[in-house]
Amino acid sequence: CSSDLTMSANYQKIMLPLDGSELAASAxxxxxxxxxxxxxxxxxxxxVSPPAHFPAVAETGETGATAGAGAVGPIVISPDDEELxxxxxxxQRMLERVGDDVRHQHVQVRIAVDVGQPAxxxxxxxxxxxxxxxxxxxxxxxxxxxxxxxSVAMKVIHAATCPVLTIRPVEEPSEEA
Numbered sequence: 001c002s003s004d005l006t007m008s009a010n011y012q013k014i015m016l017p018l019d020g021s022e023l024a025a026s027a028x029x030x031x032x033x034x035x036x037x038x039x040x041x042x043x044x045x046x047x048v049s050p051p052a053h054f055p056a057v058a059e060t061g062e063t064g065a066t067a068g069a070g071a072v073g074p075i076v077i078s079p080d081d082e083e084l085x086x087x088x089x090x091x092q093r094m095l096e097r098v099g100d101d102v103r104h105q106h107v108q109v110r111i112a113v114d115v116g117q118p119a120x121x122x123x124x125x126x127x128x129x130x131x132x133x134x135x136x137x138x139x140x141x142x143x144x145x146x147x148x149x150x151s152v153a154m155k156v157i158h159a160a161t162c163p164v165l166t167i168r169p170v171e172e173p174s175e176e177a
Contacts, residue, residue, distance in 0.1 A: 119155035
């Protein structure tokens with residue numbers, strides 16, 4: 001993440017981590033509005049967790065097929081790892097669909113998929129690509145639930161070197177009679 005100590009925010013690159021869930025997508029309108037307001041590039045990002053058999057989180061090199069744009073370069077997937085290739089390609093297609101919708105709102109969009117544990121991949125990508133702001137949703141769990149399940153958002157907040165804006169999803173009113 002880039003850091004600017006001036007009091008006036010000048011976001012040029014805003015990152016929105018998505019995972020295909022409605023919860024993650026709930027931060028999209030906020031990120032999109034900020035990108036429009038600051039005429040910033042909006043990076044739609046997804047981390048694909050590696051299968052247990054995957055020997056390295058993200059590799060670069062000359063062998064294998066390139067399947068995504070990792071924090072340090074293209075993700076190189078062994079030709080025999082169809083499971084990982086499928087997950088990366090599915091993530092890319094989902095992000096492209098979202099990106100097409102956002103581009104119709106006159107926002108510059110970049111799509112990025114990386115292989116790794118979500119919080120680490122988000123922080124690493126943000127730092128390597130000089131992201132100015134990360135916008136992400138949070139489950140809003142507290143206490144024991146947050147401790148037991150962990151929180152990608154909390155891990156990103158503690159590890160990122162740029163500001164992180166967390167969006168708590170709006171709760172639907174209960175239908176009690």
